[in-house]
Amino acid sequence: MKNEALETHLVRRADLWAVPKATPKQEVYADQDERFWQANGVQKPTGCRSEVDSCLEEIQVLDGNEYVQPADSNDLLTGEVLEINFESNALESDTLGLVIAQRQSLLTTFLFYQALDYMGSDVGNWFARLERTAAMYEGNSFLGKLRGIKVQGYSMGQQRWKTIGTIRERGPLASDVQVVRVPGNVKTDQFRLKMIRGNYRIDYVALTGLGKQVEPLKMSPASILYKGERDTAALLSLTDSTRTLTTLPGDVYRLQYKLPNTKDYAFFLNSKGYYLEWMRPQWLRESKPGKLTELIFNPDKTLEDLAPKYKKIEQKMRKLFWQSRYATPSYQ
Secondary structure: OEOOOOEEEEEEEEEEEEEEOOOOOOOEEEOOOOOEEEEEEEEOOOEEEOOOOEOHHHHOOOOOOOEOOOOOOOOOOOEEEEEEEOOOOOOOOOOEEEEEEEEEOOHHHHHHHHHHHHHHHHHHHHHHHHHHOHHHHOOOOOOHHHOOEEEEEEEOOOOEEEEEEEEOOOOOOOOEEEEEEEOOOEEEEEEEEEEEOOOEEEEEEEEEEEEEEEOOEEEOOOEEEEOOEEOHHHHHHHHOOOOOEEEOOOOEEEEEOOOOOOOOEEEEEEEEEEEEEOOOHHHHOOOOHHHHHHHHHOHHHHHHHOHHHHHHHHHHHHHHHHHOOOOOOOOO
16 A cells, blocks of 8 residues: 555555455456445447447456547536447346446546635635535535436336436546446346546446345455554554554555455455645645635536636646656565
């Protein structure tokens, strides 16, 4: 666990969850409610269309070759729809799930740091005000407007498209794989993904048969090494719910777990924490309380106004983001 940013990280837990599999080759998937399902087989899509072109090549294999469209030049809330097709269901299961691997682009990152820019040197007071008045803008925030990915299937009973699940996982670092259960009255040969254009990177979509729900075995770290030495204070911080482990740029911890005897498990990392942002001088140049108020209380207009600014840096932002990591040694 490495702190690669110019930030202070406070980690409350970093547990490993072992989820039992019926066979060594079986997949296990998590849904939006942190429930785990044993999977039976996989069926790849036969077609994928965006409003621009085919997207089939990008979503057939979990390989880092992701589908993503540039954001709209005039409005950052412009949406898009992917239509994904499958052949007739060949999976031997009464219950199906749509597996989606995705991560966010840097659109929300841009908006977050734009908000910090508007706060300027008064950022601490602004965050205190926002916490006290959260109910005034709850559900209407500029980040909430981006809405996640709505997964839709065609209801045969209602004869219309209906949302069968929503993926709201945030973060641009690594792809997150989730499964959305398909209701029995929904067609299984076509699905839609509705999202804000340029906000998500889709790496993989497939159908799977869902078996039984299984409970994970939850394991806290058994030992922690820091600079090659056992760190009992760090271990206590991650195994005592009243404590947190504080890490600074360049800190590297090696977390060790005692695994179950059998190998028939799928492993998931369950972590929780937060970080303290280090303000930079370049973020203090555009202190505009009026713009911040508009971003909070009238996000639709602000996200339209900010579209040209984002488009100027969209193509180079990803490269700059990954180059901003703090250089650290690798402790063995």
